[in-house]
Amino acid sequence: MSRVRVLVGTRKGAFVMTADGKRQSWDVSGPHFGGWEIYHLKGSPADPNRIYASQSSSWFGQVIQRSSDGGKTWEAVGNKFAYEGAVGNHLWYDGTQRPFEFARVWHLEPSLNDPDTVYAGIQDAAMFRTTDGGQSWRELTGLRTHPSASAWQPGAGGMCLHTILLDPSHPGRIYIAISAAGVFRSDDGGQTWRPMNRGLVSEQIPNPTAEVGHCVHRIAMHPSRPNVLFMQKHWDVMRSDDAGESWKDVGGNLPTDFGFPIDVHAHEPDTVYVVPIKSDSEHYLPDGKLRVYRSRTGGHEWEALTKGLPQSHCYVNVLRDAMAVDALEPGGVYFGTTGGQVYASADAGDSWAPIVRDLPSVVSVEVQTLP
Amino acid sequence: MIRVVLPAHLRTLARVEGELKLEVDGPVTQRSILDAIEARYPMLRGTIRDQDTRQRRAFVRFFACEQDLSQESPDDPLPEAVAAGAEPFLIVGAMAGG
Numbered sequence: 001m002s003r004v005r006v007l008v009g010t011r012k013g014a015f016v017m018t019a020d021g022k023r024q025s026w027d028v029s030g031p032h033f034g035g036w037e038i039y040h041l042k043g044s045p046a047d048p049n050r051i052y053a054s055q056s057s058s059w060f061g062q063v064i065q066r067s068s069d070g071g072k073t074w075e076a077v078g079n080k081f082a083y084e085g086a087v088g089n090h091l092w093y094d095g096t097q098r099p100f101e102f103a104r105v106w107h108l109e110p111s112l113n114d115p116d117t118v119y120a121g122i123q124d125a126a127m128f129r130t131t132d133g134g135q136s137w138r139e140l141t142g143l144r145t146h147p148s149a150s151a152w153q154p155g156a157g158g159m160c161l162h163t164i165l166l167d168p169s170h171p172g173r174i175y176i177a178i179s180a181a182g183v184f185r186s187d188d189g190g191q192t193w194r195p196m197n198r199g200l201v202s203e204q205i206p207n208p209t210a211e212v213g214h215c216v217h218r219i220a221m222h223p224s225r226p227n228v229l230f231m232q233k234h235w236d237v238m239r240s241d242d243a244g245e246s247w248k249d250v251g252g253n254l255p256t257d258f259g260f261p262i263d264v265h266a267h268e269p270d271t272v273y274v275v276p277i278k279s280d281s282e283h284y285l286p287d288g289k290l291r292v293y294r295s296r297t298g299g300h301e302w303e304a305l306t307k308g309l310p311q312s313h314c315y316v317n318v319l320r321d322a323m324a325v326d327a328l329e330p331g332g333v334y335f336g337t338t339g340g341q342v343y344a345s346a347d348a349g350d351s352w353a354p355i356v357r358d359l360p361s362v363v364s365v366e367v368q369t370l371p
Numbered sequence: 372m373i374r375v376v377l378p379a380h381l382r383t384l385a386r387v388e389g390e391l392k393l394e395v396d397g398p399v400t401q402r403s404i405l406d407a408i409e410a411r412y413p414m415l416r417g418t419i420r421d422q423d424t425r426q427r428r429a430f431v432r433f434f435a436c437e438q439d440l441s442q443e444s445p446d447d448p449l450p451e452a453v454a455a456g457a458e459p460f461l462i463v464g465a466m467a468g469g
Contacts, residue, residue, distance in 0.1 A: 059378075059428070060418040060431070063414070075414075076384060080416070082422075
């Protein structure tokens with residue numbers, strides 16, 4: 001029977017949760033790296049026992065951990081993320097220019113076919129890559145040196161490159177998203193980049209339809225249909241049918257279209273999940289109810305999924321990297337909250353149950369479907 | 372033999388317990404101690420000082436003999452008691468966050 005392994009990053013350590021294909025009974029290990037912020041962990045699609053983790057601390061900086069046995073044991077690998085060449089400036093909150101400065105690794109995206117190759121999205125926004133299993137990291141400078149970079153500005157969480165999508169059908173095609181700059185696409189493995197924000201409207205910036213400056217919170221893709229992208233923007237849930245060239249609003253009947261995560265069902269490319277959040281000034285759920293919204297029509301029409309989720313006095317948030325889907329049948333969905341709960345659904349969101357309820361604030365959730 | 376006390380998180384990262392005991396070549400300074408630590412425990416590179424500039428991380432402090440040496444030059448000689456191994460060189464996470 002197939003199994004799943006859920007990788008959870010929290011403000012105070014990492015947790016690894018495993019279950020058989022029923023996804024009812026869970027074994028939880030951790031905290032790994034207790035006391036450190038774990039912004040992200042992700043396993044290699046080419047070798048599921050190879051897992052990378054971003055471990056950081058305001059005191060002691062950035063560490064990258066690597067496991068070769070599915071998260072049982074770990075070793076620290078290279079942690080030097082040095083911008084290459086002239087560092088350049090970006091826009092600061094007060095409208096002045098400020099040099100790019102490394103803060104942390106937000107997202108690690110292992111290559112689809114090489115366990116030693118991993119892309120890293122960092123704050124201040126830039127893209128790095130290792131080809132030696134994390135021992136050394138080199139910047140893909142074409143992104144940070146894009147002519148628009150001086151107009152990028154930090155969102156509330158910092159100027160982070162938080163999403164990396166590797167297109168399985170078009171070798172060399174990579175999508176990334178930066179808060180607050182927007183989506184960029186490379187068709188040459190990360191050497192050169194183009195902004196992909198046409199159709200986005202952000203009232204929070206001077207020119208709401210500017211080429212860059214949008215606070216994109218997360219983008220998602222179904223691997224069987226990589227030209228279709230879904231986006232949770234600061235406000236607005238969007239869809240692109242042309243590989244990011246243009247975007248349309250598909251928020252439809254959502255109670256609010258502010259939020260952070262968005263993901264696509266593993267077997268149904270038109271089934272999409274979001275977690276609406278009340279507003280950008282409140283950052284908690286509307287009406288005290290934890291509701292995942294699912295569209296089975298690729299957007300516009302959304303249904304609330306509530307079975308097993310608290311429907312009163314719940315004021316948590318679900319952060320951008322804290323939702324994932326497994327590839328079992330029926331498809332599973334997972335998310336973690338800032339209140340430390342990790343919920344799992346083994347029936348595509350129809351019903352939910354907590355794996356754990358009282359972890360530190362959850363930053364990221366990934367899931368691996370294992371043989 | 373130089374004695375060094377790491378903060379708990381860095382002891383965990385380096386997989387050591389208790390004090391470090393290090394041989395340091397030449398004058399005993401902050402720089403020579405940190406060079407020796409990073410040579411033996413490469414996973415600590417970047418956690419105490421920047422890997423390029425060698426500047427102390429902002430929330431890390433260096434204490435010895437009941438003195439805060441954090442603002443001293445990294446090339447100043449450390450107290451004789453540290454050089455002689457009578458007193459440890461303390462690497463401390465700054466008190467912050469409540």
